[in-house]
Amino acid sequence: MNNITINYDSTFISNLQNSLEKDGPFSSWELFNMAYQAEQTTMTKEFYGLRALEFLPNIEFLPHQIDTAKQAIELMNGRAILADEVGLGKTIEAGLILKEYMIRGLVKKALILVPASLVNQWVKELNEKFYIPAVAHRKNYNWDQYEIVVSSIDTAKRDPHREAILDIDYDFLLIDEAHKLKNHKTKNYEFVRSLKKKYCLLLTATPVQNKLIEIFNLVSILKPGHLGNYDSFVQQYGKDRKKINQDIYLKQLIQKVMVRNTRHGTSLNNAKRHIETVWVDFSEEEQEVYRQLDTTVQPFSTFSKITFLREICSSREACYLSLQKLANNDNQDYLKPIIEKIEQLPHHAKAEKVVELIKQIGDEKVIIFTEYRASQLYLQWYLQQHGITSVPFRGGFKRRKKDWMRQLFKDRAQVLIATEAGGEGINLQFCNYMINYDLPWNPMRLEQRIGRIHRYGQEKDVHIYNFAIKGTVEEHIMKLLYEKINLFEQVIGHLDDILAELEIKDLETEIQSIFNDSSSTGEAKIKLDNLTSIISNTHNTEHEEQQQYGNI
Amino acid sequence: MAISNLNSFLEDYFTAHHCKILNNENGLLQIQLTEEMDKALMNRPFYWHYIKKMGHPGDPMQLTLRTNPTHPDPKGEKIHFGSPRLQQILNHLKNNERFTKLFQRVQATTNTALHPWLVTNIKISYIGKQKKDELFSLGLNLVNGVMKSEMMEQLNQIDLQAAISDYCYTISPLIKVESGFNRIKTVLDDYLQNQEHHWATESLKELKKEIELLKHFYHDQTEQEEVRIQKEIEEITDRYHPKIEVSVINGGIFYLKPEFHHIEKK
Numbered sequence: 001m002n003n004i005t006i007n008y009d010s011t012f013i014s015n016l017q018n019s020l021e022k023d024g025p026f027s028s029w030e031l032f033n034m035a036y037q038a039e040q041t042t043m044t045k046e047f048y049g050l051r052a053l054e055f056l057p058n059i060e061f062l063p064h065q066i067d068t069a070k071q072a073i074e075l076m077n078g079r080a081i082l083a084d085e086v087g088l089g090k091t092i093e094a095g096l097i098l099k100e101y102m103i104r105g106l107v108k109k110a111l112i113l114v115p116a117s118l119v120n121q122w123v124k125e126l127n128e129k130f131y132i133p134a135v136a137h138r139k140n141y142n143w144d145q146y147e148i149v150v151s152s153i154d155t156a157k158r159d160p161h162r163e164a165i166l167d168i169d170y171d172f173l174l175i176d177e178a179h180k181l182k183n184h185k186t187k188n189y190e191f192v193r194s195l196k197k198k199y200c201l202l203l204t205a206t207p208v209q210n211k212l213i214e215i216f217n218l219v220s221i222l223k224p225g226h227l228g229n230y231d232s233f234v235q236q237y238g239k240d241r242k243k244i245n246q247d248i249y250l251k252q253l254i255q256k257v258m259v260r261n262t263r264h265g266t267s268l269n270n271a272k273r274h275i276e277t278v279w280v281d282f283s284e285e286e287q288e289v290y291r292q293l294d295t296t297v298q299p300f301s302t303f304s305k306i307t308f309l310r311e312i313c314s315s316r317e318a319c320y321l322s323l324q325k326l327a328n329n330d331n332q333d334y335l336k337p338i339i340e341k342i343e344q345l346p347h348h349a350k351a352e353k354v355v356e357l358i359k360q361i362g363d364e365k366v367i368i369f370t371e372y373r374a375s376q377l378y379l380q381w382y383l384q385q386h387g388i389t390s391v392p393f394r395g396g397f398k399r400r401k402k403d404w405m406r407q408l409f410k411d412r413a414q415v416l417i418a419t420e421a422g423g424e425g426i427n428l429q430f431c432n433y434m435i436n437y438d439l440p441w442n443p444m445r446l447e448q449r450i451g452r453i454h455r456y457g458q459e460k461d462v463h464i465y466n467f468a469i470k471g472t473v474e475e476h477i478m479k480l481l482y483e484k485i486n487l488f489e490q491v492i493g494h495l496d497d498i499l500a501e502l503e504i505k506d507l508e509t510e511i512q513s514i515f516n517d518s519s520s521t522g523e524a525k526i527k528l529d530n531l532t533s534i535i536s537n538t539h540n541t542e543h544e545e546q547q548q549y550g551n552i
Numbered sequence: 553m554a555i556s557n558l559n560s561f562l563e564d565y566f567t568a569h570h571c572k573i574l575n576n577e578n579g580l581l582q583i584q585l586t587e588e589m590d591k592a593l594m595n596r597p598f599y600w601h602y603i604k605k606m607g608h609p610g611d612p613m614q615l616t617l618r619t620n621p622t623h624p625d626p627k628g629e630k631i632h633f634g635s636p637r638l639q640q641i642l643n644h645l646k647n648n649e650r651f652t653k654l655f656q657r658v659q660a661t662t663n664t665a666l667h668p669w670l671v672t673n674i675k676i677s678y679i680g681k682q683k684k685d686e687l688f689s690l691g692l693n694l695v696n697g698v699m700k701s702e703m704m705e706q707l708n709q710i711d712l713q714a715a716i717s718d719y720c721y722t723i724s725p726l727i728k729v730e731s732g733f734n735r736i737k738t739v740l741d742d743y744l745q746n747q748e749h750h751w752a753t754e755s756l757k758e759l760k761k762e763i764e765l766l767k768h769f770y771h772d773q774t775e776q777e778e779v780r781i782q783k784e785i786e787e788i789t790d791r792y793h794p795k796i797e798v799s800v801i802n803g804g805i806f807y808l809k810p811e812f813h814h815i816e817k818k
Contacts, residue, residue, distance in 0.1 A: 001745060004752050004794045012650075012672075012800035013733040019651040020729065020805065027649040029712040030568040032802060034561070035649035036673050036704050038642040039801045040554040040687060041633070043675065047682040047751060055634025077681050077758065077791065104683045131636050169790075196783065198791050224784055225765030 044104050048074055052099040059129055061096065064261045065089050069096040071259050078199030079222040081178070081258040086205045086448070087455030088261050091122070094174055094201050095130040101172060101199060102132065109147055110134075110172035111165065111195070116152035118176065120399050121427070123150050137161075144168055153180075157191040170197045178202035181221070182214030184230075192221055212237055215254060222257055271432075271458045273450070277478060280353050280469045286312070289341050290472060293319075306515040309473045310371070314438045316345045317374035350467055351382045354435060357465060358388055358415065365409070365431035368417045369449050371438050376417050379437070383415060390415035429457040436466045439477055442508040446482075473515075480528040481511070558631070558638075559619040565641060579620020580628055585612040592644055593637075652804030656812070657711035660719040667810055668694045668725045670732040671703050672803035674740065680755030680794040690739070691806070692732045694725035699739065707806065722807050729805070740798060752794035759792035 019026065027035070044051055050069060053061070064084075072080040072093075078101065084090050101107035112134065114122050119136050126134040126148070137143070137151035143164040153175070156165055173195055175181065181189045181202075200222055213234065219227050227233055227250075237250060282290060293308050304326070311319035320342050327335045358366055368390075370376055376392055383390045391405050391413045409416040410430055431453050440446055454462045468478040504510050514531065518524035555561045559579055566573060566583045575582035585593070590612040591600055603610040616628035617637070631637050658664055669691045676686045691703035700706070716722065727735070766784050770777045 001749060001752075003756055004749060004796055006744065006796045007798065008737065009797075009799040012803065013730060016651050016803060017729055020653065023653075025651075026654075026714065026804065027652040027802070028568060028714060029652070029654055029707075030564060031645065031649045032652045032654075032804070033704065033708070034565060034568070035645040035802050036689070037555050037561070038645045039673070039675060042642060043685040043687055044683060045685065047678075047684045052634075057632055057634070074682065105677070106679070106683055131634060131639070133636075193780075194783075196787065198787060220769070223762065223765065225762075225767070225769030229769045 042103075050096070050100055051103050052096055055103060056096075056099065056130065059092070061092065062089065065093050065096065068093045068259045068261065069100065072097050072201065073100060076257055076259075078172075079201075079257065081202045081204065081218055081222065083204055083258055083260040085260075085262050087451045088263065089455075089457075090203045090205070091125055091176075092129075094176075094203060095126055095132065097201060098126075098172060098174070099130050099132060107171040107199065109168065109170050110149070110174070111156075111168075111170050111197075112148070112150040112174045112176075113153040113156055113192075114150060114174075114176035116154065117399060117402075119150050119152060120403060122176070126150070153188055153191070157187060162191065166194055166196070168196065170195065171199065173197035173200045174203070175201070176203045178218060179204040179214070182217055184217045184220070189217065189221075219254065219257055226257060227253060271454060272461045273454055273464060274461060275464045275466065277483070278353065278357070278465050278467050280349050280467060282349050282469055282471070283346065285341075285345055286349060287471070289338065289345065292338055292341070306473065306512065310438070311374075312342075313350075313469050313472050313474050314370060314372050315348050315351070315375035315378045316342050317378045318372040321374050347382065348378070350437060350469065351379060353467065354379065354437065355383065355386045355388070357435065358383075361433055361463075363414070364433050366415050366433040366435060367428060367431055367453065368415060368435045368437050370417065370419060371440060373419055375437065376419050379417050383417075388415055389413040390417050392416075393418040395419065427455065427457070428452050429455060429459075432458065432460045432462045434462065434464045436464065439466060439468065439474065439482065440508070441477060441481070441511045442506065443482065476521075476525060476528060477511070480525065480532055558633070562617060562619065562631070562641070565645070574614065578623055579618060580623050580625060581617045581619065582628075583615045583617070585615055587612050593640060646801070650802045652802070653806075654712040654714060654804065655716045655720070655807045656809055657713050658717040658720050658809060660717060662719060664717075664720045665810065666716070666720055666722050666807035667696075667812070668722060669703075669806045669808055669812075670694055670729055670736070670803070671707070671806050672733070672736055673704065673801040674736075675799050675801055676740070676744070677797040677799070678749075678751055678794075679797065680751045681758055681792060682751070684751075687801070688740075690736050692727070692735055694727045694729070694732055694805075695723055697727060697735070699735070706812075710808070710812075712806070716807065720807075744796060749794070755792045755794045759788060762788045762792070 050066065050073075052069075053066070065088075068082065068084070072078065072082065078097075082090050082093055084093070098107065098110060112122060112126075123134050123136045126132040132148055133146075134148040134150050135141075135146045137149050137155060141149075143149065143161065151161075155161060173192075175192060181192055183189060202218055202221065204218070216227050216230070216233050228236070290309065290312055293305070293312060304322075308319055308322060311322055320339065323335055323339050323342070327339065354368065368379060370379065373394070376394075380390050380392060389412065391408045393402070393405050393409075393416055397405065405416070406428070409428070416428070416431070434450065434453055436446065436449065440449075450462070450464060466478065466482070468474040510531065511528070514527045515524050518527060559576075559581060562581055563573060563576060566581075566585075566589070569586065569589050571586055571589055572584040573581065574584055587600075587610055590610075591597075593615070594613055600610060617631045618625075618628040619631055621630060621632070629635075629637055656666060658666075671689070671691045674688045674690060676688070678684050678686075689702055689704040691700045692698070693700075725732075763785060766781060766788070770781050
C-alpha cells in the first residue's frame with residue numbers, strides 16, 4: 001500500500017462550495033442522475049477483457065484478432081510486435097488495442113507513424129471503423145494540437161518536427177512497416193528509440209526473414225534488455241537466423257513480445273483463391289515479330305533483348321516505345337524493319353483475351369495488373385473501344401489521386417488497370433476478380449497483388465487469372481517458376497525466408513541474369529529449372545522449422 | 553443502473569434539455585434542438601457567430617437518431633454504445649451536470665423539516681499494468697453525521713425538485729460542506745488501506761523486472777546512455793507504477809425528510 005500513489009480530486013469540493021454560494025447553476029435531478037448513469041456506462045469494471053468490443057458493434061472481429069489484442073494488452077502490457085502475415089488485419093488488431101486503451105482512459109496522446117502512402121488510409125480506418133479521431137499531420141499543424149496524429153516517419157524525423165515530437169510524452173506509439181527499423185545504426189531507428197512513449201506497437205509482416213540481430217533491434221525498442229545487450233546477444237547467438245529455431249529459450253523470449261498469426265492458423269481461409277492459368281496464342285504476325293526480335297537483336301546486350309521480349313508479350317506499344325528510344329539514341333538502322341513490322345501489328349492477342357474474359361465474368365469488378373505503363377494506356381483505350389469502363393492506377397499517383405481512383409473504381413468503373421501493386425497500396429476488398437496481364441518475375445510481388453483483394457474483409461472467393469503466351473519467355477516463367485514449385489499454393493508465404501536462406505537478394509534480378517548469361521533458351525531453361533528445384537527443396541526442409549516458430 | 557435502454561435515455565436527455573421530440577417510433581428518434589443544444593452538439597460555431605452578428609435569432613437544427621439498427625427507414629444517424637454521437641452526449645453530461653441542490657418533494661400540511669445531505673458520486677481508478685474503476689455514491693447527513701452508501705439508488709425512490717415544497721423548511725447544517733467532504737475522504741481512505749492490492753504488487757514486480765533488464769542492456773554507461781536509461785526508467789515507471797485516482801463525478805446538497813435514512817437499500 002505504501003508504494004501506491006493516491007491522488008484525490010482536489011477541485012471538486014471548492015467548486016461545489018462556489019456554486020452553493022452563488023446559488024447556482026445547478027443540475028436538475030434528471031440530468032444529474034443521467035450523468036451518473038453515463039459514468040456507470042463508460043467505467044471499466046474489470047482489469048481484464050476487451051471493453052472495446054461493446055463499443056464497436058459494427059466490426060466483425062475474427063477470433064485471432066481478438067486474441068492478439070488481448071495478448072498484447074494483458075500479457076505484453078501494451079508493448080508488442082504484431083507480425084501477422086499480410087492480409088490478416090494487423091491494422092484491425094492495432095486499432096482495437098488503441099481503442100481499448102482509449103476507453104480505459106490510459107491513452108490520450110498517440111503518434112502513429114506509417115509509410116507516406118498509407119497515412120490517409122490509416123486516418124480513414126481509425127475514424128470510420130474505430131471512431132478514433134485521428135488526423136493526418138499537415139504542414140502547419142502543431143504536433144501537440146491534436147491528440148491522435150498520423151504521419152510518415154520521414155516527415156516526423158525531420159527538423160523542425162523532430163524536436164517538437166521529442167518534447168511530447170506519448171501514451172501510445174505505433175510504427176507500421178517496422179521492419180524498416182531493423183538496422184540500429186539508421187536515423188530512423190535512433191529517432192524511434194528517442195521518442196517518449198508508454199505503450200508501443202510495432203507492425204511488420206516479415207519478421208522471420210530478418211536476421212536475428214534485426215529482431216534483437218526491434219525488441220530493444222520495446223523492452224531493452226529483454227534479449228540481453230548487444231554484445232552478449234551477438235556472442236551467444238551470432239547473427240545467424242537459424243538459431244531461433246534451435247534455441248527454444250530464445251524463441252520463448254521472442255514470443256513474449258511478438259504475436260504472429262499465419263493464414264494457415266486462422267479462419268481467413270474462408271475466402272478461397274481460385275487460380276487459373278490462361279494460355280494465349282500469338283497471332284502469326286506477332287509470332288513472327290517475336291521470333292525476329294529473338295534472333296536479330298543480337299548486337300545489343302542480352303539484357304535489352306529479354307526486356308524487349310517481355311514487352312512484346314505485353315503490348316505492341318510497350319515494345320515499340322523502347323525500340324524507338326533505342327533507335328533514336330544510337331541511330332541503329334537495323335531496328336527499322338522490326339519497328340515497322342510492329343507498327344503494322346493488329347490487336348494484341350492478350351488484349352483480345354482480356355475482353356473475352358471480362359465479358360464472361362459479367363458485371364463483376366475486375367482488377368488488371370500489368371508491368372508496363374504503355375500496356376496500361378493501350379488496355380484502357382482498347383477496353384473503352386469495347387464499351388468497358390476502366391480507371392488507371394499507378395504507384396506514382398499522389399495519395400489523393402489514389403483515393404479518388406479507388407472511389408471511381410468502386411462507384412463507377414468496372415475495371416481498374418494498375419501498373420504497380422505497390423505492396424503498401426490500396427485495399428480493394430470489394431473486388432474479387434483479378435487478371436494478371438503479365439506476371440512479375442518476383443512471386444512476392446504477385447502475392448502482394450493478390451493481397452490487395454484476398455485479405456481481411458473479403459467475403460467472397462477470389463478468382464485470379466494469370467495470362468501467359470505460349471512459346472515465349474512467359475511460358476518458361478509460368479511453367480518453371482510458378483507452376484513447378486507450386487508457388488501459388490504453399491511456398492509464397494515462406495519465399496522471403498527461403499530467399500534469405502539461399503542468400504538471394506532479389507529473385508527478379510536473379511532470373512534476369514540467368515537469361516542474360518545464357519547463350520540459348522535451352523540453357524536458360526535448365527538454369528531456371530535448377531533454381532526452382534533449390535527453392536522447393538529449401539522450402540521443404542524449412543517448412544518444418546517454421547511450423548514451430550509461427551504461433552504461440 | 554447503467555444505461556440499459558438507449559432510446560429512452562436519449563428521449564429523457566433531450567426532454568430534460570427542453571428539446572421537442574418530433575417523432576419517436578421503433579427506435580427512430582427525431583428531435584428539434586434548442587439553440588443551446590445545437591451549440592452543444594452540432595459543432596457549428598461559425599454559423600452561430602455569423603447569424604448573431606447579423607441580428608438573426610438563428611435556426612437550430614433537427615437531429616434524427618436511429619437506435620434501432622434494423623429500422624427500415626435508413627435516414628438518421630446510427631447511434632449506439634461507442635458511436636461518436638453518444639460519446640459526445642455522455643461527455644456533455646459528465647462535463648455539465650456536476651453540481652446540484654435539490655429538495656425532496658413533500659405533500660405537507662404542517663411544518664416539515666428537511667435535513668441537508670452532502671451527496672458525492674466518486675470514482676476510484678486502480679491503475680497498474682491494467683486499469684479498473686469502481687463507483688461509489690456516498691451521502692453524509694450534515695446534521696447528525698450519518699453516512700450512507702448507494703445514495704443514488706435510494707434517491708431514485710423519492711421525488712426530487714429544484715424548489716422547496718410548501719410548509720417545508722431546511723435545518724442548517726452543523727457540519728460544514730468541506731469538513732463533510734473530509735469525512736467522506738477518511739472513509740474512502742480506510743477502504744483503500746484495508747484492501748489487498750494484488751494488482752499493485754503484480755505491477756511493482758513487473759516494474760522491478762524491467763528495470764533490471766534495462767540495467768543489463770546498458771552495461772558500459774556513457775553519458776549518452778545515462779540519458780537514455782533515465783528516459784527508459786521514466787517510461788517503465790509511467791507504465792507500471794501503481795496509482796489510485798479518486799475523482800468526484802458529481803455531487804451536491806440534497807434536502808431530505810428525516811425519515812430518509814430508513815429507506816431500505818435495494
